[in-house]
Amino acid sequence: MATPPFDAIIIGAGSVGNPTAYFLAREGLRTLVLDELSASGQGQNKAAIGGVRATHSDPTKITLCRQSLEIFSEWKASTGTDIGWKKGGYCFPAFTDKVEATLKGLLATQKKFHLNIDWLDAEALKKVVPGINENGLLGGTYSPDDGQVSPLLAAESSTREAIRLGAEYRYRAPVESLVMKGNTVVGVRTDREEFRATTVINTSGVNASGICRMAGLDVPILPDSHEGGISAPVKQFLDPLVVDLRPGPEGKTINFYFGQDANGQIIFCYTPKVPISGTNRNSTYEFMPIVAARLVEVIPRLKNLMIRRVWRGLYPMTPDGSPIVGKAPSVEGFVLGVGMCGQGFMLGPGVGKNLASLVARGAPSIDREVFDLLSPARDLYAGKKEALK
Ligand SMILES: Cc1cc2nc3c(=O)[nH]c(=O)nc-3n(C[C@H](O)[C@H](O)[C@H](O)COP(=O)(O)OP(=O)(O)OC[C@H]3O[C@@H](n4cnc5c(N)ncnc54)[C@H](O)[C@@H]3O)c2cc1C
Numbered sequence: 001m002a003t004p005p006f007d008a009i010i011i012g013a014g015s016v017g018n019p020t021a022y023f024l025a026r027e028g029l030r031t032l033v034l035d036e037l038s039a040s041g042q043g044q045n046k047a048a049i050g051g052v053r054a055t056h057s058d059p060t061k062i063t064l065c066r067q068s069l070e071i072f073s074e075w076k077a078s079t080g081t082d083i084g085w086k087k088g089g090y091c092f093p094a095f096t097d098k099v100e101a102t103l104k105g106l107l108a109t110q111k112k113f114h115l116n117i118d119w120l121d122a123e124a125l126k127k128v129v130p131g132i133n134e135n136g137l138l139g140g141t142y143s144p145d146d147g148q149v150s151p152l153l154a155a156e157s158s159t160r161e162a163i164r165l166g167a168e169y170r171y172r173a174p175v176e177s178l179v180m181k182g183n184t185v186v187g188v189r190t191d192r193e194e195f196r197a198t199t200v201i202n203t204s205g206v207n208a209s210g211i212c213r214m215a216g217l218d219v220p221i222l223p224d225s226h227e228g229g230i231s232a233p234v235k236q237f238l239d240p241l242v243v244d245l246r247p248g249p250e251g252k253t254i255n256f257y258f259g260q261d262a263n264g265q266i267i268f269c270y271t272p273k274v275p276i277s278g279t280n281r282n283s284t285y286e287f288m289p290i291v292a293a294r295l296v297e298v299i300p301r302l303k304n305l306m307i308r309r310v311w312r313g314l315y316p317m318t319p320d321g322s323p324i325v326g327k328a329p330s331v332e333g334f335v336l337g338v339g340m341c342g343q344g345f346m347l348g349p350g351v352g353k354n355l356a357s358l359v360a361r362g363a364p365s366i367d368r369e370v371f372d373l374l375s376p377a378r379d380l381y382a383g384k385k386e387a388l389k
Contacts, residue, residue: 005196006032006168008359009188010203011175011211013040015048015151015344016337017203018158019071019352025165027360032195033159033167034188036174041155043205047313048345049228049267050154051241051259053090053146055117057106058322060373061343062113063366064350071349072149081157084150084262088239091128093140093298099245103141110143117143130237131299148241148261151345158349175204178214184332185215199359201335202328206279206316208338215331219324220380221316221339224275227287229310233264244298247273248290256294266305268295271342281312315342320383325351325374326358335359336376 007029010017017033018040024031037043052072054065075083094100103119110117121139126132128142163169170190179187179194187196202211212219241259248256251273258268268291287310296303318324318339328334335358337351354364354371364371 003193003195005187005198006030007197008032008199008201009034009195009197010201011188012043012202012204012207013155013159013169013171014043014203014205015041015045015155015348016340016351017201018155018162019349020201020203020337020355021162021167021352022158022165023353023356024359025162025167027356029356029360031162031167032197033162033169034173034175034190034195035169035171038171040159040169041152044313044316045151045155045345047228047311048151049259049269050084050148050151050261050345051090051257052149052346053143053241055090055110055115055141055143055146057109059113060322060370061347062115063370064354065346067350067353067366068346068348069145069147071353072154073147075157079157079161081153081160083153083157085147086149086262087145087147088241088259089128089142089144090146090243091125091140091142091240092243092245093125093129093132094138095136095244095246097138100138102245107141115143116145117141128240129242129299131301133298133300142240144240146241148259149345150261154345175211178211180215183330185334199333199335201337201355201359203337205338205340205344206314208316208336212328212336212338215328215334217328217331219336219338219376220319221324222277223279223314224277224317225280225312225314226269226271226342227283227310227312228267228269229288229291230268230308231266232306232308234260234266234305236260236264238266242298244294248294250290250293252286252290253294256291256298258295258298265308266295266302270294279314281314283310283312316344317341319380322383323347323351323374324376324380325355326372326376329377
């Protein structure tokens with residue numbers, strides 16, 4: 001017997017798909033989530049280091065990440081599940097005049113949005129980042145309301161909560177085509193089954209272009225790879241995630257960021273100077289030596305840290321560096337939550353809440369004008385990349 005139609009089918013149980021399922025189920029919609037992998041959060045979600053901040057320079061990201069922060073920070077109280085939330089803030093130290101000028105320039109915009117962020121002088125900053133290298137330290141920005149979450153715990157918990165509210169999940173269910181009726185998406189076909197729904201939501205991360213193509217849409221999302229790593233736990237000493245905006249002396253990095261998670265582990269990443277396009281996820285030989293030098297440069301006493309593992313994951317990149325969120329242009333019944341670039345984990349709950357509201361009530365939960373800045377119908381090649389990645 002054929003499965004009765006769902007209200008919504010979500011393709012991808014990742015950083016965006018799981019919170020979307022949770023909020024759709026909360027709206028009372030009959031929701032199905034399909035993922036080609038064997039569990040939730042096993043795509044790029046688990047590659048994230050879990051940084052969550054509202055202190056961006058783009059109004060939509062600020063608004064959506066504010067919602068994410070609210071959801072993450074209240075998650076334990078509302079569900080009883082610990083997802084590793086740590087409200088330690090973000091700190092951007094300045095060691096050069098150029099970085100100081102950039103950070104102070106952004107402060108004006110961030111203040112306009114009433115973000116809790118301020119410039120600290122070097123003395124105050126040393127208290128926020130104990131053990132920071134004082135050599136050349138000019139001060140920096142600190143936003144105490146930002147924080148960190150465990151991406152794996154968040155994926156697991158949001159899935160469990162979505163299921164508790166009635167959502168269904170199928171794993172090892174790769175979507176191979178969309179069922180179309182004219183220019184309306186009416187369902188999906190996996191390698192084994194066909195499912196029908198009023199709305200199909202594409203949250204398939206780095207595969208999102210391929211899924212869009214199945215509906216005849218050209219939505220450019222290209223993967224580029226980034227490496228991360230984590231140490232063995234050490235005694236808690238560091239509250240914020242620290243972002244060093246200096247290019248590395250090795251000439252291969254444009255920044256470096258790290259923090260200490262709720263378990264005491266130091267977790268770290270950098271942005272390569274030359275983007276590494278493609279889907280190769282093998283760790284490189286150069287990542288760890290570069291990271292080790294940068295970490296010890298910022299906090300010299302971390303020189304004896306024991307590293308546990310490294311990994312390489314993919315950012316689903318868009319031409320203008322901003323996500324693509326909303327109803328697909330010229331195709332009915334198809335909604336996109338794609339192109340999250342390097343911030344899909346922190347955007348996930350905010351995007352999910354808005355997509356659920358869009359599908360269930362016909363409007364996002366944030367101001368329409370702000371939401372529409374991420375519209376799939378925008379000119380993806382016209383936009384300016386955000387100042388702080
Ligand atoms: C090293 C590193 C560090 C990062 N740190 C952070 C951070 O601190 N904060 C932050 O916000 N972001 C961070 N990110 C970025 C973040 O990981 C991504 O932006 C985010 O996970 C993308 O979310 P998504 O839901 O679009 O994709 P995913 O989480 O990958 O979810 C997509 C899902 O779709 C499934 N799928 C794909 N194709 C199909 C198909 N045909 N059928 C069925 N299922 C399908 C996949 O299996 C996957 O589970 C980091 C990334 C890396 C690599």
